[in-house]
Amino acid sequence: MTVSVIIPTFERPELLRTTLESVWNQTVLPDEIIIGDDSRDDRTEKLMRDTLLSLSPVPIKYFHHVPSLREVKNVDFQYQQAQGDLVLHLHDDDPIYPRCLEVLKKPFEDHPEIIASFGLQRMIDEAGNLTEGAEKVNEAFFRTPDREGIVDGFLAGAVSMFPNNGFLVRRDAVLSIGYSDHGRAGKATDFYFGLRLGQLGKPFYFVNDYTAMCRIVAESQSRTATADNAYRTVKILFEDCSSAIKSYPELEKSIRDRIPIAITLAAKLKDRKTAVQWMFSKYYRSRLLTPRGVKRMLLTLSPF
Numbered sequence: 001m002t003v004s005v006i007i008p009t010f011e012r013p014e015l016l017r018t019t020l021e022s023v024w025n026q027t028v029l030p031d032e033i034i035i036g037d038d039s040r041d042d043r044t045e046k047l048m049r050d051t052l053l054s055l056s057p058v059p060i061k062y063f064h065h066v067p068s069l070r071e072v073k074n075v076d077f078q079y080q081q082a083q084g085d086l087v088l089h090l091h092d093d094d095p096i097y098p099r100c101l102e103v104l105k106k107p108f109e110d111h112p113e114i115i116a117s118f119g120l121q122r123m124i125d126e127a128g129n130l131t132e133g134a135e136k137v138n139e140a141f142f143r144t145p146d147r148e149g150i151v152d153g154f155l156a157g158a159v160s161m162f163p164n165n166g167f168l169v170r171r172d173a174v175l176s177i178g179y180s181d182h183g184r185a186g187k188a189t190d191f192y193f194g195l196r197l198g199q200l201g202k203p204f205y206f207v208n209d210y211t212a213m214c215r216i217v218a219e220s221q222s223r224t225a226t227a228d229n230a231y232r233t234v235k236i237l238f239e240d241c242s243s244a245i246k247s248y249p250e251l252e253k254s255i256r257d258r259i260p261i262a263i264t265l266a267a268k269l270k271d272r273k274t275a276v277q278w279m280f281s282k283y284y285r286s287r288l289l290t291p292r293g294v295k296r297m298l299l300t301l302s303p304f
Contacts, residue, residue, distance in 0.1 A: 001108060002102065003030040003085030004171070005058075006076045009037050013044040015215070017052060020127070022095035024057055028102040030088060033060045036078045038068040063288035070076040072189055076179040082171055091165040093215040095128075104168040107205035111150060115202040118156075118167040119211030121208075126217050137214070140257075142250055147286040150207035157198025158241055160233075161255040164190035166212025173200060190230035195236065215235070230258045230264035235274065252283075257282045260292065275300040 009016045014275050016035070017099070023033060033056065037044050045064045053060055061081060069077060081086060086108060088101060104117045120138050123131045138144070142161045156162040163253055177196050185192035198204070236253060259278055266275035278284055279296065287293045 001085040002083070003088060003105065004082035005030045005033045005081060005088045005090060005170070006075070007035050007090045007092055008071060008078060009035060009039065009044060010068075010071075011039045011041060011044070012092050012222065013039075013047045013298060014138065015093040015217075016044060016045065019090060019092055019095045020052060020056070022067070022097075022100075022180070023090070024055075025098050026101045027099050029058055030101060031058070031084055032082070033058050034081050035053040035060060035065045035270075036074040038070065038074050042170065058202070072180050072186070079171065079174050079179055086168050087171045087174065088161040088168050089165055090212075093214075093217055094156040094165055094213055096166055096212045097210055099209070100166065101168070102103045103207050103209050104211060106256060107207065107267035108168070108170075109141050110297055111203075111205060113203060114205045115153065115173040115200065116156075116162065116167055116169040116197060117139065117205040117207060118163050119209050121163055121166065121212050121214045124213045124215050126215065128213075128215070131216065143206065143208075145208050147206055148204065150203045151206050153202050154195075154206045154244070155198070155250060156194070156204045156250055157236065158244075158248070158251050159193035160191055160194065161206070162198065162204060163212070163214075164194075165214075169197070171203065173197065176200070184232075185236065186228040186232040188229045188236070190227070191233050192236060194238070199240075209296065216256045228265055228269065230262040231271075233268065234258050234262040234278070256283050257265045260287070264297050264299065267296065267302075273302075 006240045007016065007019060014207050048062050053062065066072065085246055086105065090096065103119060107114055120143055120209045122134045127133050142159055151161065177303055182187050234255060263275050263284065266278065275286065279288060288297065
């Protein structure tokens with residue numbers, strides 16, 4: 001099986017370089033690397049042209065989109081350009097460990113029925129240092145040793161056990177659904193992609209080994225003031241997965257964990273009807289009279 005690596009990037013040339021170097025240092029090299037550059041300036045293009053293209057041990061297809069495609073269309077474009085049977089999907093600021101491709105590719109050789117594989121993540125700061133509790137993110141998303149092996153693809157996508165990057169996926173499976181959310185998922189595009197991939201009804205594979213890092217940077221879309229991740233995620237789960245929620249205790253727990261911030265965001269986005277529905281749902285109503293519950297109620301009812 002051949003492997004393509006895709007890396008969408010936006011005005012972070014030095015972080016892109018670090019991530020590229022982590023791909024070059026793999027114990028098993030990919031067959032090609034595809035970079036979709038949405039930068040408004042030419043810093044990344046210059047670095048690629050003057051330095052990185054000639055240094056790469058792997059053929060690179062580099063595209064500078066002018067005007068920018070924006071994130072969703074950029075990623076969709078790269079999947080379409082990829083020629084590999086499998087695609088390793090990376091973010092430009094998240095390097096991978098040297099054995100990432102080796103350990104994620106092996107499950108496809110042993111279990112031809114799977115359509116995706118993924119491993120553990122460690123959180124790092126902007127300088128690349130491990131953050132406090134760098135590995136706790138895995139427990140929060142049910143990436144625990146007892147779950148190693150073949151996993152239910154729907155569950156992995158619905159509870160974000162399937163990570164937002166650093167995963168290996170069958171290209172034909174992605175092309176069958178497309179990466180585009182058609183404007184539905186807001187900032188939760190990575191979650192929605194994983195959910196739809198899981199809804200294909202095919203198994204995923206979880207490798208209990210550290211394969212990728214997730215860098216926390218100030219401009220990350222999930223940390224911006226306008227981020228609506230939790231709101232969009234909970235809304236999609238209720239709209240698309242209501243009949244399945246009772247069958248998955250993990251999914252019920254995931255909703256309980258996400259719904260407080262989702263209510264706050266619904267109120268801030270003036271979706272008061274949804275905020276009230278969620279506050280009085282079984283996932284939150286026991287917390288209504290807590291200080292934070294009262295604060296969310298007042299925020300929802302505020303006319304401003």
